[in-house]
Amino acid sequence: MVATATPGVSPRAERLLETTRLVKAFGGLVAVNKVDFHASENEIVGLIGPNGAGKTTLFNAITGVYPPTSGSIVFKGHAIAGMLPSKVTKLGIARTFQNIRLFNEMTALENVMVGQHCRSHTSMLRIIARTPGAMRAERAIRDKSMALLDYVGLGGHAVELAKNLPYGSQRRLEIARALATEPSLIFLDEPAAGMNPRETAALMGLIRRIRDEGMTIILIEHDMKVVMGTSDRVVVLDHGEKIAEGPPQQVRSDPKVIEAYLGKGAA
Amino acid sequence: MARTPKDNQTDAQPSGSGGYRAKLNPIASAMTGGGSTRSTRILLAVLLAFAVILPFLVGSNRWITLMTVVVIYVVLASGLNIVVGFTGLLDLGYVAFYAIGAYYTAIIFNNVLKVKYGVDLDAFWWLTWINFVVGGLVAALAGVLIGYPTLRVRGDYLAIMTLGFGEIIRILALNWVGLTRGPSGISGIPQPAILGYHFTTQKSLYFVGLALALLSLWAISRIVRSRIGRAWTAIREDEVAAEAMGIHTSRYKLLSYATGAFFAGAMGVFFGHYLNYISPSSFMLMESFLILSLVVLGGMGNLAGPVLGAIVWMGLQEWLRDVPFIQLHPETRGIAMGLVLVLLMVFRPQGLLGSMRVKLEMRPGSKDEAEREREVWSDAGS
């Protein structure tokens, strides 16, 4: 690897996702202010910052929920700023939501199968005719989805309605559903929120396992144990701006970061 | 990675063709349907037998007419259910698609063939059958056109917009006299025929309608139990999440409108050939509300609900038509419908069949396949 000025930051050529001077403003409120953010292959990037720092806004702008006000976003060589979320997903970015957004009246298995939607293309006529090709594609979807449920530990709950699952299982289901879209990069928005220590430890294991499968993970979390324990690199936002970036240990002792969280005079 | 059956205490699958092994592995029995599928199949068979045999048992044509009406509304309600129940889009202008199908075939036969070309309509008997599909497709196209402006609009506004479109179509039918003959309507639509055999009796027409309905329900069932049905349901449940999971929500919403419209259009064609005459008064706004009521009554979002709603309501209505009080006071029907809608929403919004849900997966085609599947799953678990 080529030596760069900032340790832990990969050279530009290897970057999977890169935003350049990304701005997102809502009327007068600038939620994301000229943020340069990147992620490389096989990396876990922690994105932290006090509430209202713009972390979820950054997620939303990259995944296409709303178009950025200015700046560029490049993923796998494609310029994706302003692209429809479904198109961004097809390119290989998946996400979970801060407030769980499952398909409540569908079963856990069906939820995950929805994730596989963009990876198969059976036409309506073939679906009506139930051609062997269509049945094969459906079986493949079901098998893969079932495997993903097992992967996150929900294999036994396949036929339960999503709304009836306990909270921790719902979070894991969202991750399984996101994985079903076969992403190269996955955004996790506060996946550990509301979890007890045992669940959190299991989650951390799951995150590492996902990275080991070859995916890149960008993680918003307030639980510092999770962030510091899994991230290869941490990026800190405050008031929409990037104020620090680097390996976890370095960032946690950065005076600017401490000040952002605890106020002046605490460093 | 093996699933241990003892972890799964939640299932209460009835026993049946699922068998001992399937009971051990609830996932397998759920996926293949297990016992519940058999009882559903029996019910469907009984209903079908009823539908086929009854016309031969009853004496008067009135009952056969009633059954034909029920059959039409079964399809209309099922078609609207795709849009409202599965995709969650409140379409209040659905009757427009019914009208488009009816007017399409009427215009083709009457205006074009008879009037413009002076052709003997008998020679074109085959066109009727083709028109079921073509009329449906024309209506589907209208569905896309009407759906497009509603894509960016929120639920309640969407409802009013679709209502507006429905009314615009009706106003067009009423006023574009050159095309639609305005309030006088179009007559002389020929009855269906095959190679010289004319479907002229009520009974024969009923069976044409029944065949269409069975075909439509079969197609709808297959479409819904697939990735398309999953996409629609996902949009209904959470549009933002659906889009984030790779579903192009705009395209699937339009597909939903188009599919629902197709079946309405097809039934519109049948309606035209059944009555031999259509006029704008058959396609008023109240029809859209009526069809919506059928869907709501039976239960939105599952396949049997609209069927049940149509049978119960239209059956009841036609049956009570001769009661003197109701003849003297036609508004009782409207009062009942209004009350039913409000009471249902307040006390039982899921409708009569609400708790039933459709498994949004393609079922295995044959019984052998189902057996093989069960063995695969239960082997994995043991």
Next chain:
Amino acid sequence: MSQLAQQLVNGLMIGCLYALIAVGYTMVYGIIELINFAFGELFMFGAFITIMMMSPDISLFGQTVGMPHLNFFLAIIIAMVVVGIMGVVIERLAYRPLRNAPRLAALISAIGVSILLQNVAQAIFGSQQVPFPDIPLFTTALGAPKAFSVGSVEITYFQVFVVVVTVTAMLLLNLFVQRTRMGRAMRASAQDKSTSALMGVNVNKVIAVTFLIGSAMGALAGGLYGGVYHSAWPLMGFNPGLKAFIAAVLGGIGNIPGAFLGGLLLGVIEALGSAYLPLGSQYRDAIAFVILILILSFRPSGLLGSTVSQKA
């Protein structure tokens, strides 16, 4: 030129009626985000009750029943009170239980109420048109409406009355909403229901008052409509109701001056359109729907509404 002015006058007047109903829609939607389909029927009942109070007798359920034979002004006020109460009762029974239900359910319930009221009215009053009694103050000895001319444009006294009443009602309503405690509570609830409740606002009462006022305005419009067109019939409310909602959207839903503006605009555009567009008079009803589609496609927040960008 004079035809244009005449159309403007007519359009303005019908626009006032739309505005009165639109205000009800916009207030209710602003607080509970429900399209109260039933406002059209409340408008209709307003007309009928006004007729009832003005007549010496009337046919109810097929039987002739004696009536107070009051003057127009008293009659319309009674109609406003009665229909206002009707609105409150409807909200309590058909909408309040669905306050936390998915919006689809409340919408369907509203449709049900609308259908119910239409048919109840048919049961009570019959399905035929019922004539609206002449108002002595506005009618000449020969039975024609008293009118005056400005150039070649004829304006009836009653039309002027309609405009005056509408403007007065709007001003009073605006005063109420801006200056009174209840008005403040209404504005707060429209902004944020739950926070208002936490601040001690009795949201249920606010909603009841909103329905009371909205329904009363609708009834006022109904009585005035009867006076202009000299008749009422059970299905008369559906069309104006729909158009009034479109007017509310045009002006900016949730915005009371917007509803007023929207109503006037819609009335004028309709009048001009039906007079000057080819086949305009036949497609008159379609004009409102076309306006709706245009406005929702290009400026969904309406003319006076503010474009608020949403933070996801």
